[in-house]
Amino acid sequence: MLYHYVGPRSIAERSESAVCGVPVSSPTDLLPRLSSGDLTVTFVVSAEGTLLVADRRSEHVACAGNRPVRAAGEMCFALERGRVLVTRVSNQSTGYCPEPKSWGAVADALRAAGLEPTDGFDPRCEFRRCLGCGWLNLVKDRVFECVGCQAELPNRYNAQEVP
Numbered sequence: 001m002l003y004h005y006v007g008p009r010s011i012a013e014r015s016e017s018a019v020c021g022v023p024v025s026s027p028t029d030l031l032p033r034l035s036s037g038d039l040t041v042t043f044v045v046s047a048e049g050t051l052l053v054a055d056r057r058s059e060h061v062a063c064a065g066n067r068p069v070r071a072a073g074e075m076c077f078a079l080e081r082g083r084v085l086v087t088r089v090s091n092q093s094t095g096y097c098p099e100p101k102s103w104g105a106v107a108d109a110l111r112a113a114g115l116e117p118t119d120g121f122d123p124r125c126e127f128r129r130c131l132g133c134g135w136l137n138l139v140k141d142r143v144f145e146c147v148g149c150q151a152e153l154p155n156r157y158n159a160q161e162v163p
């Protein structure tokens with residue numbers, strides 16, 4: 001499944017051209033960023049299945065160069081006795097709103113880069129678009145209620161559908 005950017009247009013327009021995400025093809029690609037020991041980055045998995053990482057303040061759409069992705073979120077790493085460990089991965093991206101099942105693409109991309117995946121997303125985010133007001137909600141604690149208009153949110157994933 002490819003996820004398209006569904007966040008605010010203004011952010012996408014600011015990051016129209018350049019891919020700011022750096023491809024990770026081996027754990028050593030992360031070493032320059034791991035000088036302080038722990039690292040949190042913005043990540044996407046490209047359509048080709050490559051893990052791309054960027055500064056955690058970067059927008060996912062900029063990390064991806066405005067292209068569709070297989071997964072997006074935040075990723076944490078630690079350096080332990082010279083070994084790069086993945087310590088946490090989330091699918092928290094309000095730009096792409098990826099489903100929990102995008103985990104498979106994350107695990108594949110990590111293994112391809114010689115990194116051991118964690119057990120799954122933490123937090124594991126559920127995104128739903130409100131059928132009433134169109135707001136893209138990040139569902140918390142299984143409360144399927146729109147923060148914009150309090151309408152009930154659908155059970156089915158619909159964040160990629162344009163209203």
Ligand SMILES: [Zn+2]
Nearest residue numbers: 130133146149
């Ligand atoms: Zn609503």
